[in-house]
């Protein structure tokens with residue numbers, strides 16, 4: 001019987017040598033004349049173990065990692081094709097604690113299947129959500145999504161069903177589904193991973209959204225920093241069209257839906273939905289004032305659903321298993337599961353999908369295993385560059401939209417970056433301002449000018465120039481940006497800055513170096 | 519190297535893509551893929567064919583970080599400067615790369631071999647620090663790995 005060996009093609013796995021490992025395995029298969037084949041799967045999300053090579057044995061899949069090309073011969077010698085013991089062996093992939101303790105709904109297939117195999121997709125319940133949707137009335141689909149409690153995973157947490165209903169009820173000769181795959185936040189890679197590891201689930205989710213709202217055309221706007229995701233999505237759309245999942249008659253139904261992949265051009269602000277729409281139309285990615293809502297006047301002025309990748313990719317399982325099944329996970333008004341992205345200076349970095357409600361400390365210490373450097377954790381930034389820095393004393397905060405908001409933070413796209421005690425929080429605050437200055441779309445003054453002034457002010461504090469006065473000025477700038485900005489780039493940059501100042505005041509009082517030396 | 523016929527290629531790219539809804543970014547991407555940058559001479563042609571003002575096209579080209587107005591070096595090295603990479607020492611690596619290449623970000627080495635650019639997250643944040651060399655991704659960079667990468671780019 002042919003043995004199947006899985007070597008991920010996920011960009012993070014490639015970045016740490018997966019292609020070279022696959023080549024080494026290929027060579028070894030040929031040299032030893034064994035009956036084995038390689039499948040390039042997505043990543044299981046245990047990124048500290050990448051490249052994670054799996055062998056499908058009689059019973060389940062055995063994991064080996066991180067594998068370097070130079071390990072491959074010894075793996076064969078150890079009989080890894082039969083799941084043999086080896087220092088890199090972690091036993092059954094399913095039993096690795098990081099994996100076993102997850103609730104994988106959106107990511108159930110990611111890393112398991114061949115991303116571009118529709119047979120694999122179907123075998124693991126793919127397309128059952130879309131098949132159900134076709135048999136339902138649009139209003140029933142929208143109700144199912146509303147009842148599931150799904151909130152937009154792109155950051156703002158707006159209920160997906162309500163957005164869909166607005167578009168469903170809007171009149172227009174043409175409506176659109178636009179998938180926001182701009183994922184510019186540091187520490188987020190869930191969108192990338194699903195597009196590279198299970199692209200059909202996004203296509204299925206978009207088709208369901210189209211049927212529910214009456215939109216017949218969809219776009220996925222992927223940031224140009226993700227060439228691998230763009231290539232996989234392009235290919236998946238081609239296959240889906242060929243297999244009549246997309247096109248004039250979706251799965252043989254009376255519904256039409258087709259979609260296209262578009263590439264961004266390196267502007268963070270294009271993740272903001274109205275800026276994204278301008279970009280898609282071929283304009284500068286400048287934020288539009290709301291109203292009008294994109295749901296009513298979006299792409300080319302027509303009713304448009306703009307949803308994050310995770311929001312859309314969570315829809316198939318909701319339709320398949322029912323709203324109640326999904327809603328039963330989570331806490332408070334944060335329902336279902338959330339793919340937490342654990343990154344930065346952390347031992348076990350990766351993607352961890354779980355129901356809402358774990359505390360930040362559990363995520364960092366228990367699941368993440370503390371810092372990679374082995375030094376104490378000092379700060380954790382949650383929610384990307386616009387998210388607050390949390391000190392260890394706030395590790396009891398549960399992962400829940402409201403709980404984070406109550407502590408002047410945000411979940412955002414659920415990316416968390418761990419920093420050890422060598423981090424300088426004044427420097428991080430300065431970077432937040434610098435990033436805002438680089439990426440500002442320029443439409444409003446508090447953001448455009450305030451961020452540059454913020455950098456200068458942080459620099460003055462660092463140099464010990466009137467630090468008390470400049471700290472007041474920095475806080476005042478933050479206040480102006482928070483309340484005077486049109487969108488969250490200028491409006492939320494104060495979160496990292498103020499949280500750094502509030503929780504790590506010692507870093508904002510640099511010892512007056514010159515005087516001390518005298 | 520033969521001088522490419524900018525006008526004819528531009529017109530053909532525009533004609534291929536102008537049927538798209540919102541064709542300007544796809545056109546500019548294709549032009550940059552063809553020429554390695556967006557030559558000034560393309561702008562009036564694009565403007566004319568899409569019925570835009572030249573200022574509008576110029577405004578779009580200059581808005582986005584990806585579009586170059588001048589040719590880059592033979593290799594483009596993008597170093598991630600965002601938070602997760604910072605937490606793993608990317609600032610120090612950046613200083614090292616700058617010293618090895620003798621240039622700052624946004625510059626090209628004198629021999630035209632390497633252009634160094636900052637990038638804010640490649641989605642490789644759990645395998646930080648990360649970089650991209652000519653579209654190929656590299657993670658878990660340390661002093662040795664970054665020196666190898668620079669040597670590879672220098673070739």
Ligand SMILES: Cc1cc2nc3c(=O)[nH]c(=O)nc-3n(C[C@H](O)[C@H](O)[C@H](O)COP(=O)(O)O)c2cc1C
Pocket residue numbers: 151152153154155156157158160180181182183184185268269270271272273274306307308309311312487488489
């Ligand atoms: C500066 C800025 C950047 C954003 N970046 C993204 C992004 O990369 N991906 C995303 O889905 N939403 C992003 N958003 C949020 C979007 O504007 C929008 O809320 C979201 O795409 C809606 O989809 P959802 O309801 O499914 O979350 C960003 C917002 C701002 C202000």
Ligand code: SF4
Pocket residue numbers: 269287439440441442443444445447448485486487488489490491
């Ligand atoms: S806050 Fe900044 S990015 Fe947002 S609209 Fe204003 S200038 Fe543009």
Ligand code: FES
Pocket residue numbers: 186187188598599600601602603604638639640641642643646647648
């Ligand atoms: S922060 Fe560097 S790859 Fe994400």
